[in-house]
Amino acid sequence: MANSIYIEYNFKVSPVQPASDILIAELGEVQFESFVETEDGVQAYIKKEDWNPTILEGLPILENSLFAIEYEYVEIEQENWNATWEKNFNAIQVGDKCVVRAPFHEKPAVEFDIVIEPKMSFGTGHHETTHMMMQHILEIDFKGKSVLDMGSGTGVLAILAAMRGASEIDAIDIDNWCYLNAMENIQRNNCEQIKVYEGDASLLIDQKYDVIIANINRNILLEDIPTYVKCLTPNGVLLLSGFYKEDIAMISEKCESVGLKFENNFEKNNWVAVKYVF
Known part of the structure; x- marks a missing residue:
């Protein structure tokens, strides 16, 4: 794959929270695909082919008087991503058993040591949704x-599921760079039971799973929940994240309409990760 050109936005946000989380969610709705949270805001990335100079017009948070947000943007080559994330990427500990780290971090004394080189892919454990999904796993x-x-x-959730003993795992992402990055990380963590596919829920024909993990934005989840349920085995588990606490009612209503039952959820900075059972 030839190196893609990305547009990097550097947002300075005040107050940093909850504005940064809201900003990331709204940017995700307009095809921004990767984010790095900084001390004073967010760096956000979008492929140049998906970008236009007016892409932020009408973004609700930018018109919200409760927040002060300034930004600038530049074009970057994909290979420059490494320098960006190495500068910002710290190892993440989830509970007392799991650490997510980069190859250049020291090996920790934990049961589940996950080595991730995220590049332009989402999923390092830094974001609340990834962290809480790992708690569920x-x-x-x-x-x-x-x-x-x-x-x-990045494949981090699939990798943790493999380390926890899952026998067969399918990892699917619509983005080509995520697909390639997950392949690298799966090989790096010696998880041969994981197969990676590039695509969306249309790939889920005649598939059956005991556990389905979906950390995507709210609107895609609402659209795809019926498809997930068709793929669940009896007593199967569905883990969902990528949305806020106030969205639980809407998500749960959809889940209950197709036979799922709410079991529990984690909450962090108003983000949630919810467990449903079939």
Whole structure:
């Protein structure tokens, strides 16, 4: 794959929270695909082919008087991503058993040591949604289970499921760079039971899984939940994240309409990760 050109936005946000989280969610709705949270805001990335100079016009948070947001943008080559994330990427600990780190970090003394080189893909454990999904995975028995990681990004959730004992895992992402990056990370963590595919929920024909993990934005989840349920085995588990606490009612209504039951959720900075059972 030839190097893509990305547009990098550097947002300075006040107050940083919750504005940064809201900003990331709204940017995701207009095809921004990767984010780095900084001390004073957010760096956001979008492929130049998906970008236009007026893309931020009408973004609600930019018109909200409660927040002060300044930004500038530049074009970058894909290979320059490494320098950006190495500068900002710190190892992340999830509970007392799991660490997500980059190759240049020291190896920790934990049961689940995940080495991720994220490049332009989402999913390092830094964002609340990824972190909480990993909390769910650490609490579920994955031994011998079949798993789907939908919107897999770096592959970090699929990798943790593999380390927890899952026997067969499909990881799917619509973005080519995520697909390639997940392949690299899966090989790096020796998870041969994971197969990676480039695409969306249309790939889920006649598939069955014991656990489905989907960390995607709210609107895609609402559209795809019926498809996920068709793929769940009896007593299967559906883990959903990528939305806010106030969206739980809407997500749960959709889930309950197709036979799922709410079990529990984690919450962090108004983001949530919810567990449903079939």
